[in-house]
Amino acid sequence: xxxxxxxxxxxxxxxxxxxxxxxxxxxxxxxxxxxxxxxxxxxxxxxxxxxxxxxxxxxxxxxxxxxxxxxxxxxxxxxxxxxxxxxxxxxxxxxxxxxxxxxxxxxxxxxxxxxxxxxxxxxxxxxxxxxxxxxxxxxxxxxxxxxxxxxxxxxxxxxxxxxxxxxxxxxxxxxxxxxxxxxxxxxxxxxxxxxxxxxxxxxxxxxxxxxxxxxxxxxxxxxxxxxxxxxxxxxxxxxxxxxxxxxxxxxxxxxxxxxxxxxxxxxxxxxxxxxx
Numbered sequence: 175x176x177x178x179x180x181x182x183x184x185x186x187x188x189x190x191x192x193x194x195x196x197x198x199x200x201x202x203x204x205x206x207x208x209x210x211x212x213x214x215x216x217x218x219x220x221x222x223x224x225x226x227x228x229x230x231x232x233x234x235x236x237x238x239x240x241x242x243x244x245x246x247x248x249x250x251x252x253x254x255x256x257x258x259x260x261x262x263x264x265x266x267x268x269x270x271x272x273x274x275x276x277x278x279x280x281x282x283x284x285x286x287x288x289x290x291x292x293x294x295x296x297x298x299x300x301x302x303x304x305x306x307x308x309x310x311x312x313x314x315x316x317x318x319x320x321x322x323x324x325x326x327x328x329x330x331x332x333x334x335x336x337x338x339x340x341x342x343x344x345x346x347x348x349x350x351x352x353x354x355x356x357x358x359x360x361x362x363x364x365x366x367x368x369x370x371x372x373x374x375x376x377x378x379x380x381x382x383x384x385x386x387x388x389x390x391x392x393x394x395x396x397x398x399x400x401x402x403x404x405x406x407x408x409x410x411x412x413x414x415x416x417x418x419x420x421x422x423x424x425x426x427x428x429x430x431x432x433x434x435x436x437x438x439x440x441x442x443x444x445x446x447x448x449x450x
């Protein structure tokens with residue numbers, strides 16, 4: 175659970191001196207000692223209100239946002255999404271329902287910050303628990319806005335290991351993809367250099383290398399960059415952990431030509447990286 179973000183801003187009084195705090199101790203059912211305030215006292219009411227605020231903040235992903243500045247659900251979701259940063263592990267746990275990130279609009283939970291110019295974002299991605307949904311998605315995203323039909327480029331790691339560079343070229347357009355020839359990579363990275371976004375992947379402990387997949391899309395500054403999850407089933411709730419997240423400068427190495435790779439067109443119209 176995320177730490178409660180609510181802290182007193184200045185010293186304050188909880189009531190007049192004639193209404194002292196009444197504290198007692200009770201034995202819990204398992205022998206634990208429980209402290210309690212008299213239910214009619216002002217401190218008790220403050221304690222209850224604070225606990226409720228902390229519970230709400232934790233359920234909605236409150237607390238330390240790490241390197242990001244905002245989060246929220248995008249599109250129609252049956253259950254509110256969550257995003258929690260664990261500072262001790264440097265990891266973000268993101269959960270969501272949502273039908274998909276595909277076609278002409280998305281349904282997901284998005285942890286984000288605004289950015290401009292060239293940049294890179296990288297992370298190790300791992301789903302939490304098993305699932306019957308092979309196409310649940312955990313993504314690194316560069317997105318023009320927070321509308322469900324926004325133009326975007328992302329790297330989507332699916333539950334079955336399929337990893338793709340997905341993109342929607344224009345607001346309200348249809349999503350397409352270029353599938354990586356590396357399944358279930360340990361680490362993925364996007365580099366935005368000018369108007370082109372490049373995908374890099376790492377199957378093992380090495381640093382990500384160019385995958386041969388890229389897409390040209392002009393983003394207007396500022397745009398959004400961050401982490402997203404979609405359950406691919408709006409009645410379900412799926413969770414992924416993004417660890418060793420890095421947001422920094424783009425590397426020109428990501429744009430290096432890959433003469434040993436080619437992109438083939440699939441019967442679906444989507445494309446896939448393949449060896450020459």
